[in-house]
Amino acid sequence: MRIAVIGAGAVGGLLAALAARAGHEVLVTARGEHADAIAAAGLRVDGGWGAWVAPVELVRSIPNETVDLLVLATKAHDSTAALAPWSEHDGTPVLVLQNGLGGEQAVRDALPHSPVAIGLALFAVSLAGPGRITVTGPNGLTLGGDPAAVAVAEPLLRSALPGGGAPDGTAELVLAPDIRGAQFTKLLVNQVNALPAITGLSVQQTVADAGLLPILARGMVETVAVGDAAGVAWGRIGGVDAEAVARIRTGGTAAADELARALAAGMGEVPNPASMLQSIRRGCTTEVDQINGAVVALGASLGVATPVNAALVALVHEVERTGRHLASTDFAAALAARIDSTEARPADA
Incomplete structure (x- = not known):
């Protein structure tokens, strides 16, 4: 699968690194020294799910090629600005991976033809430095939202989360019938x-x-x-x-x-x-x-x-x-x- 993570900070960066480790093609956006470190040496992850370097591709301009899933992982209040450059990808399923409320509506405003899934991450993760992410709480994730977007996001998450997302693994993916x-x-x-x-x-x-x-x-x-x-x-x-x-x-x-x-x-x-x-x-x-x-x-x-x-x-x-x-x-x-x-x-x- 080819995915683009918009905002590869702590949570978004971890998902990007997990997806890359699972064999997916991962594009990421980031800013400042963090972006420079990713461009130079990839994303470095350590902590509760092991240590590895994820070979993600930093994109400084929006790709013309098709992506299978957009992952919005900026802070919720940055959603509108972060989505604006991606208007040509209207129709691509979006996974909103944020704390708080507001991101889903920002996607519906910016990309009205894109189905929207919502991911609620329970794993605790810190941006330990430019290009470096530390997992301090290797927990699971809850997923729900538009069925068309969930159908794309679910197999990605099951392949990326350690333990395959199985309840007896080290992380669990839970599908929520009522995401609200x-x-x-x-x-x-x-x-x-x-x-x-x-x-x-x-x-x-x-x-x-x-x-x-x-x-x-x-x-x-x-x-x-x-x-x-x-x-x-x-x-x-x-x-x-x-x-x-x-x-x-x-x-x-x-x-x-x-x-x-x-x-x-x-x-x-x-x-x-x-x-x-x-x-x-x-x-x-x-x-x-x-x-x-x-x-x-x-x-x-x-x-x-x-x-x-x-x-x-x-x-x-x-x-x-x-x-x-x-x-x-x-x-x-x-x-x-x-x-x-x-x-x-x-x-x-």
């Missing part, structure tokens, strides 16, 4: 993302911090309330399913606290910086608007208050602007001030 429900469960899981960006701590350190964990738990409770108000049929993502969501619905922050601890434990001992903190470290904007901001926007439309998520959005943007993290000892006061100002506004403001 799975996306909202991923939004719940991605509540672990914003606090590391704000504090500079790993996910494991965040969950272990007695001052930060209650904030994370409250953000999870808000996410469940918004999803419920939207009528979401919560889907399974890894070990998080509708029963886990129901426990948060009835048990509140205590149940969310338990889920957060389980998620951190599942990441192992290697510090997981989460994708937003990786973006901050590279001087890039994060996808906070497409994760926590999506919860806030939907909550506002449904009349559900989301003061913690709103405060997290504001504080992540503050770190983006200043480049300075907040010490966890100072964070509670900063967050309380943000929540107070948010709660003073009506939910539909």
